[in-house]
Amino acid sequence: MKKVFLGMAAMAFLFASCEQDPTENSVDQEVAQVDMSDFYLYTDAEADGKKTEDDKTKCYSMRNLNRLLNENPGLHKKMYDVEQNTRSILAKSTNGKGKPGSGGGGTTEPPVGDNLGIVNIPVVVHVIYSNSQQNISDAQINSQISVLNEDFRASNNDAGNVPSEFAGLVADSEISFTLAGVNRYSDSRSEWGTSDAMKYAYPPTSPSNTLNIWICNIGGGILGYAQFPGGPASTDGVVISPQYFGTTGYVSAPFNKGRTATHEVGHYLNLRHIWGDGRCRQDDFVADTPSSDGPNYSCPSYPTVNCRSTDMTMNYMDYTNDACMYMFSEGQKARMRTVFANGGPRTGFVN
Template sequence: MKKVILGMAAMAFLFASCEQDPNQTIVEEQQEAQVDMSDFYLYTDSSDEKRSENAPEKCYSMKNLNRLLNEKKGLHKKMYDVEAHTRKILAKKPDGVGNGNGGGGNDGGGGTTDPGDNLGVVNIPVVVHVIYSNSQENISDQQINSQISVLNSDFAASNNDANNVPSEFAGLVADSEISFTLAEVRREANSRTSWGTRDDMKYAYPPVSPANTLNIWVCNIGGGILGYAQFPGGPASTDGVVISPQYFGTTGYVSAPFDKGRTATHEVGHYLNLRHIWGDGRCKQDDFVADTPESDGPNYGCPSYPTVNCRNTDMTMNYMDYTNDACMYMFSEGQKSRMRTLFMDGGARTGFLN
């Protein structure tokens, strides 16, 4: 009997020693939930001092975001939560892969080795809404297919010009493991010749299944604007990307030097939560990606290498800069990690996996 009692006592001790202290669990959960959001921002002045007066406005996404923040109550909180979720996931990766708070420099915020997220290749169905007032704007199926092809090659780092990346950044070129499939083309004749940037085209022709479909409206925006996108967290009724027809795809009704489909690559980057490479600010404004160097503004044309700002070599060939289509040809590993957090549990675009 004594042996039985001693045995039971030993088992009770063992069970107690293995059971985790509830208070310890709470502390660990609180620590896991805490991420540094001190550098988070949404509003920008969206000024573009480097752009010449007559040059096209490459991207209207940040100005569109400013407008939505003013109009949509609760949007700031939603986008804050999207960013916090992204940082929690990236904080678990070795050396904080892809995380911000590193000043944006090559040596800030951690390394770039990504152990993988077990998602595999994420496929995004695409619905293209062609809204036209004349035959030129009613772009061909061939032109649409050429754009889908560019998206697939650019996001897979299989583009032919990827080998132009200088050795300084060559090790950062990323296959995002995101692919695109054309699901449907919707053609809409409309006498309106310019649609502007207040999402009128989306209200006239609403998005198809925005939770699990990328909607792209191809229509004349006007004002020399190439395109704009909505960031994750915005209203479902306006979710997607808008691009003027002459900057969509690589053949047909296209206009140089933005005739290689990179406007869509850039805008889909925004749709997947990437900021402009310079962070829409000066040297201390971050794009929340550790392996993209700090810069003080966008680059245009085809800059010479190296182009140095903020004591760093600019990654001018990154898709999230403003250079000509022929002179941008990479996403970084940090940008890949950032995009893919959207598809993970609790992410803003998990609908693509369901």
């Protein structure tokens, strides 16, 4: 009798296994098949923090990420999961052809469109000032919102400057921005640094469905920094020094065309630097952006060749002057939009 009972139990288990939801199985298999072998988070902070010729550090985002990883033991797993979800979505959109982060210039078929439509991002700007110059005007803030809309929708006047080699890759990301509020705070602190002190002093507004931008004097010649998806909600957003925000008022050349914010919002939407924050073999996880061995500065001549390919120096995620960057690629568009999709870290903007 015991043998009969055990046999019936085994058959019931087998039957139940066969009846398991096939969708559940396929999802598990798809995730398991995503190649994560090139995934990295920690980077060479010294290389990333290299200053430009006029002693300005373009972006502190990767150094900020290194700090957050050290302070938050669970952050690596969260960001790993974000990347795995991104690659799973991109693999589906390309029918599994190519590797989402293969680098090297277009080795993957262009992703098909999603069904999200135009994604609008409400923006709350927190102006923290210790003098009248830093208390930037509404006109300066509005000029930056205009630049974000132009750059992310590929309606910027200088998009036509993209050389023919990359012209077919210029992407309208179908992401727009609306100014939802401005908060102004007088504070005697003259420099805020890069440890998110400004965010603790003046917390973000609804970070799950609002882009928070803190405008304050960071110090150290730093233009700005952003937090990647997956980081703590209490510090989520972008920080920019006031003289590099917008196109009018208290702005400082050659970073006076609003592209610091475009660059940092790119990070906020999960884009890496165009050179992958490493040498030729370290990737930015975007297939149609050529490999490079480091950032470009000022206004480089075309073609600038590294790693046996022409650098996309005019990409917003490089370190060139504002006047010499004017495009996102189709691969970057696809990567950014995955953060809004099901399972993505910024679904609050569409749900």
